[in-house]
Amino acid sequence: MKKHLLICASILLSVSCASVDEDSDALPERYSQLGLESLEQVFDFEFQRFRDADRQSVIVRTRGREAYLLVFNKPGFYRNDSVDIVERNLRPGLTRVCVTRGVDGICRRLEVIYKFEDKKQENEAVRFLRAND
Numbered sequence: 001m002k003k004h005l006l007i008c009a010s011i012l013l014s015v016s017c018a019s020v021d022e023d024s025d026a027l028p029e030r031y032s033q034l035g036l037e038s039l040e041q042v043f044d045f046e047f048q049r050f051r052d053a054d055r056q057s058v059i060v061r062t063r064g065r066e067a068y069l070l071v072f073n074k075p076g077f078y079r080n081d082s083v084d085i086v087e088r089n090l091r092p093g094l095t096r097v098c099v100t101r102g103v104d105g106i107c108r109r110l111e112v113i114y115k116f117e118d119k120k121q122e123n124e125a126v127r128f129l130r131a132n133d
Helices: 002-023 120-130
Strands: 047-054 057-062 067-072 080-083 096-101 104-115
Touching: 047 120, 057 120, 067 120
Parallel strands: none
Antiparallel strands: 047 057, 057 067, 067 104, 080 096, 096 104
């Protein structure tokens, strides 16, 4: 009986450790390679339009013409999807962004926000992200 209990416990421990490694939502290294500084939050965000970046991020523009790279906890987006952001304050770990493709919708948790300085920096980031997606 003790041997059976010990075997069960060791199996459960190894399975739980393996699932922790698989479930860790570590962002791909390509985002840190961009050299952009992450923001803690964006207040009074007024979403106007978006641009595809890669399968795990989108670039959104505000009415004030500011551009942000929003990186999500998991991939799953495709080009020409529709982005829906209803919140006015964006905060990594708390804000959810929904993307629809046809009639299907996917909502993902926002993990990191980066702000672009200009259009050139944005275009370079898009080229890099698409090449390394």
